[in-house]
Amino acid sequence: KNEVEQSPQNLTAQEGEFITINCSYSVGISALHWLQQHPGGGIVSLFMLSSGKKKHGRLIATINIQEKHSSLHITASHPRDSAVYICAAISRGSNYKLTFGKGTLLTVNP
């Protein structure tokens, strides 16, 4: 079992819909990242969380340390949000290295 699990693997939405991507992890963590990758493209860090909630534009990330769970929400989704979203955790005592989920492929149709 992967230390970091994401769901769903694939997600198709209509423009304007509210999107939720979930991430659960099985170990104690120091921090959790949400990353975005466009096909064939680079990786952009969206959020780094160790507690609570962060918001940037239409993107919101939350984390519940007790439940070992994080969510990424996209409000008013747009076709340009189509990308792979990756959850990555820094396990406690892991020398800061990231352990990645397998990613969620989001497709937003106009």
Next chain:
Amino acid sequence: NAGVMQNPRHLVRRRGQEARLRCSPMKGHSHVYWYRQLPEEGLKFMVYLQKENIIDESGMPKERFSAEFPKEGPSILRIQQVVRGDSAAYFCASSPPSGPNSYEQYFGPGTRLTVT
């Protein structure tokens, strides 16, 4: 403040050749991480370096792969005698020295290695 730079962006090597991938961290960052993304697979940690030190190489294949981060100049990931299975995207990330922001990691654009 330039971001993390990687070069080359695309690299084609024949089986048996050597591949050298370079990563220049963001200004002021002294920690460098290398990650590999194999086709149709997720990202995997390879190695974590600080200036002149390898901190954690638990994700590096035992043979043919090496990494360095010298006092001056970029970090280098070196793959000797490449094989087709080395074809992947290699990403470098950097973070600031220890402190409240040291969990932040900033990624470079990646180097796409193709072995023919």
